[in-house]
Amino acid sequence: MKIIRGIRKCVQPIWPRFSLRRSKSYLRFWRDYADYWKLQGEVPCALADLEPQLGDWHATTPLTYYFYQDVWAFHKIIQRKPDLHVDIGSTALLVGCLAALVKTISLDIRPLTAKVPGLLSVSGAITQLPFATGSIRSISSLCVVEHVGLGRYGDPLDPNGTLKACRDLTRVLAGGGDLYVSAPCGRSYVAFNAHRSFQKTDFLSMFEDLSLVEFVLVNNCGRAEQFNPDPKAGLHVGLFHFTK
Numbered sequence: 001m002k003i004i005r006g007i008r009k010c011v012q013p014i015w016p017r018f019s020l021r022r023s024k025s026y027l028r029f030w031r032d033y034a035d036y037w038k039l040q041g042e043v044p045c046a047l048a049d050l051e052p053q054l055g056d057w058h059a060t061t062p063l064t065y066y067f068y069q070d071v072w073a074f075h076k077i078i079q080r081k082p083d084l085h086v087d088i089g090s091t092a093l094l095v096g097c098l099a100a101l102v103k104t105i106s107l108d109i110r111p112l113t114a115k116v117p118g119l120l121s122v123s124g125a126i127t128q129l130p131f132a133t134g135s136i137r138s139i140s141s142l143c144v145v146e147h148v149g150l151g152r153y154g155d156p157l158d159p160n161g162t163l164k165a166c167r168d169l170t171r172v173l174a175g176g177g178d179l180y181v182s183a184p185c186g187r188s189y190v191a192f193n194a195h196r197s198f199q200k201t202d203f204l205s206m207f208e209d210l211s212l213v214e215f216v217l218v219n220n221c222g223r224a225e226q227f228n229p230d231p232k233a234g235l236h237v238g239l240f241h242f243t244k
Contacts, residue, residue, distance in 0.1 A: 013052040025054035065237045066143070068218040070094045072239050073140050073180045077102065080178060082138035088126050088169075089144035095119065102138075109155055125155065127164040129172050134244075137177035141169060143237065146183040150193040162196055166206035173244045179210065185217060185238030186227050200238060210242040 013026055029052050036044045070091055077085055078101055086105045087095050092114070095106045099119035106112050107129070112121040124130050126141065126148060147153060149161020158164065162183075173179050184197035191197070204212065217224045220234040227236055 010047060010050065013054050022054060025057065026052070028057070029054060063222075064220045065218045065235060066091060068222055069142050069182050069237060069239050072216060072218070073142055073182075074098065076178070076180060076241060077138060077140065080138065082178075084136075085138040085140070086131070086136050088129070088139065088141040090140055090142040094140075094142070109153060127158075127161065127168055129168050131172040133171050134174050136172050137174045139169060139173060139177070140180040141165075142180065142182045142239075143184075145169075145181060146195040146197070150190075150195070152193045152195075163206055170207060170209050170244070173210070173242075175244050177244055178213075179207075179242040179244075180240070181207075181242070182237050182239045184235050186236050197235075198238075203238065203240070207240070207242055210244050213241040213243050215240055 013022070013029075033044060070093070073090070074094060074097060077098060082102060084105065085098055085102045086107065087098065089108045092112055095104060095112065096114065096116050096119065098104045099106075099116050102118070104119050106119060106121045107124045107126075108121075109123065109125055111123040112119070114121070122130070126144060145162045145165040147161075148155060148165045149158030151157045155161070166181075169179060169181065183203060184195055185200055185203065186197055188199045188202050189197050200215070216239040217226070217236060218239060219228055219236045220232065221228065221230075224233070224236065
């Protein structure tokens with residue numbers, strides 16, 4: 001069994017995901033394995049214990065738009081120092097960092113199970129938020145509304161899911177409060193069941209009862225003034241700061 005497991009570990013990184021780029025990384029892995037063997041003077045590890053990692057050779061640390069949007073929201077929220085912040089479905093890391101400085105409620109249809117000081121995790125849907133109208137002064141929901149109703153995360157299928165989510169975020173936001181929300185921006189389309197994308201004007205129309213404080217466009221390369229067709233830029237995401 002160990003021999004079979006070892007063979008599988010050797011072949012798995014390039015089969016069936018073979019590509020020229022991946023094959024070059026695969027060859028580099030085995031060169032490094034052989035060089036390490038020479039340096040150590042003995043076999044580095046059993047073949048069954050191999051864990052070839054072929055995608056981590058980069059000149060700089062890879063970043064995506066998630067990094068830029070989370071930094072944007074974190075700075076804004078901390079600068080305002082709300083007594084309570086409610087996050088709906090954003091990244092777990094952002095929620096955990098916020099909880100260290102601001103009392104935070106995390107709501108998600110897949111609630112966080114982590115126990116962190118300052119953090120209360122609850123189960124709920126963004127289309128039916130369990131908060132009174134006009135009761136929350138600080139809310140974030142980053143890269144969430146574009147998924148609602150597509151079923152990707154176990155939520156009910158609903159072509160109007162994004163609109164319902166935006167309306168309920170508007171409903172619970174208190175007068176003078178801050179809402180930080182993001183979604184793919186550029187052209188309007190549905191990539192079923194991954195996400196929806198929106199023209200800026202179409203997205204703003206779903207928050208017609210709110211005032212736009214700031215709009216920032218980001219991609220994997222950072223802030224962008226306009227759409228960047230370079231494939232490395234990846235998906236473009238609009239960051240919207242609203243107030244009521």
